[in-house]
Amino acid sequence: MSKTIFSLLILLIGSTVKADYLSWDELQNQFNKVSKNPKAMGHVKCFFEKHEKDKFQLKNPTSEEVLNRCYAKPIIGLDSTRYFAIIDYLVNSDQERMFLIDRKTGEISKMAVAHGRYKAGFFNTKLEDKKNSIKEIKYYSNVINSMASSSGFFIAGQDFEASDFGRSLVIHGLEEGINDNACERDVVIHKHFLMTKSKAHMLSSGCLMVSPKLIDNVIDLLKGTADEEMRLQTSGSLVFIYSPREAAWDESSCPGNFNTVNAP
Numbered sequence: 001m002s003k004t005i006f007s008l009l010i011l012l013i014g015s016t017v018k019a020d021y022l023s024w025d026e027l028q029n030q031f032n033k034v035s036k037n038p039k040a041m042g043h044v045k046c047f048f049e050k051h052e053k054d055k056f057q058l059k060n061p062t063s064e065e066v067l068n069r070c071y072a073k074p075i076i077g078l079d080s081t082r083y084f085a086i087i088d089y090l091v092n093s094d095q096e097r098m099f100l101i102d103r104k105t106g107e108i109s110k111m112a113v114a115h116g117r118y119k120a121g122f123f124n125t126k127l128e129d130k131k132n133s134i135k136e137i138k139y140y141s142n143v144i145n146s147m148a149s150s151s152g153f154f155i156a157g158q159d160f161e162a163s164d165f166g167r168s169l170v171i172h173g174l175e176e177g178i179n180d181n182a183c184e185r186d187v188v189i190h191k192h193f194l195m196t197k198s199k200a201h202m203l204s205s206g207c208l209m210v211s212p213k214l215i216d217n218v219i220d221l222l223k224g225t226a227d228e229e230m231r232l233q234t235s236g237s238l239v240f241i242y243s244p245r246e247a248a249w250d251e252s253s254c255p256g257n258f259n260t261v262n263a264p
Contacts, residue, residue, distance in 0.1 A: 021103040030106045040242040042252035056174050057259040061184035070183035072231035083221045084238040092135045093200035116149035117203035147205045150179035151243035156236030158226035159219045165190040169219045175256045191215035
């Protein structure tokens with residue numbers, strides 16, 4: 001087979017895969033039915049349209065202990081595009097505010113997800129200065145050891161076995177100063193026994209905690225691949241955390257502080 005014919009076949013296959021995806025209008029209509037803040041979908045659409053082919057420079061962590069997990073592949077792109085996740089932190093944690101969206105079928109799975117405590121204790125129930133309650137998140141941070149959630153755009157990495165929580169999923173923050181410390185901070189997606197499908201019963205240390213009954217499906221849809229040393233080989237899906245910062249953006253915009261680079 002000539003190189004020209006082979007190249008044409010690759011282009012044809014790629015076009016066929018893309019043609020299988022629903023339009024953004026169709027996805028928006030589906031999302032409108034389940035979300036209290038449907039505007040979040042427009043920001044995701046913007047990301048795919050502007051950055052689907054981009055490469056992103058990850059932040060070099062200060063700790064060598066996390067190099068393989070966080071930086072063995074320092075430049076990543078969006079290798080998986082069929083699924084993505086939206087976490088709507090404008091909605092309280094006693095509601096289903098995490099959405100897994102299938103661009104091919106339009107199916108949307110929803111569930112509760114916890115947020116970080118910041119300066120609060122695990123079980124505080126009242127909002128005080130610079131504290132989050134189990135129900136409501138008011139404060140975000142990218143600072144290491146802050147125990148806070150970060151918002152914005154992430155790309156899922158590899159799954160791994162965490163000593164405390166079992167199977168977990170790495171997420172790489174793409175925005176400088178906003179969420180690019182996520183991997184070094186051990187901000188991951190994992191299960192917790194005090195999570196149900198419809199409600200969070202405790203705060204996290206910044207992680208996205210979901211029900212033990214749902215964790216395998218979440219990870220299987222979003223994960224990338226890794227080698228035996230837990231070094232990322234291909235990245236996973238887009239994860240978008242929607243907070244007051246993103247809610248203030250213009251419709252269908254994505255002005256994230258991205259460190260995009262040319263592929264090596």
